[in-house]
Amino acid sequence: MPGSITFETGSYNLRDDFYPALNSVGEVLAKYADTTLRITGHTDNTGSRALNQTLSERRAGSVADYLATRAVERSRMLVQGMGYDQPIADNSSEQGRSQNRRVELMILPKA
Template identity: 75%
Template sequence: MPLKIVAAVAAAAFLSACTVNPYTGEKQAGKAATYGLGAAAVCGLAGAIDSGKHARNAALGCGIVGAGVGAYMDVQEAKLRQQLEGTGVRVAREGDNIRLIMPGNITFESNSYNVRSNFYPTLDSVGEVLAKYGDTDLRISGHTDNTGSRQLNETLSQRRAASVADYLSSRNIDRSRMQVQGMAYDQPIADNDSEQGRAQNRRVELYILPKAV
């Protein structure tokens, strides 16, 4: 009986964690939802070994939580992709984490850490989603190219990340959710030997992370 119940609940959680591919219209499971189904099977075995009521309840809860994290992040990812389409901000999914890559040329004036006023609506859209899905932590990292001194780039990258955090805070995002860091030129995503590569490296990244439980 416990295994049947666990299987039914796990299947229901798995299906609820599926999302519709916006390009094909087909229903598909998020990666974390798949992991959640596996967690439900493992927890179900634990419940079957111990026939006590508490063990069965713990097994059921374990499976649901495993699938729920994936579903929670899947919905946010889909909403962010919808809101940020055409803005120049790239949305990347990395396991249970979501990464927003904000190119410096659309976010800041050259050699400035003040957010461009025409970028406000984009950050407003990000803030709207972050406010709705509050069970996440945020890591905001500033990045530069390798032009100039390390001290200059460390300061600039830190201030740019802080400017994004300050703006989101003004949109009712709890500042305690945010970790701000300046990475200078230590984490390039392109070749600094070309102007095109340096332009890609000048960016702010916002990681959306499930809260640790």
């Protein structure tokens, strides 16, 4: 997924620039029906652990909700939130925190 699939602080609302990438994911999943999609939400370290866990789950859920509107069956989606436990950048700067507020998608073969 492109690095632009990130969120504002405290938000789980999809930005308009997410839709082209998510539409492409929907098209790929339609072609490869024997796959599962892991959707993992992440946050920066702003706020409490409990708040960030819930926020990361909601971020992943908002992506799953959108993909469901693109004819991706919910039964093919594994939705999870990781809170702030898996940063990809340094949380001591705004630039780093903005990179950590993300959702990652991984297409997997069905088990």
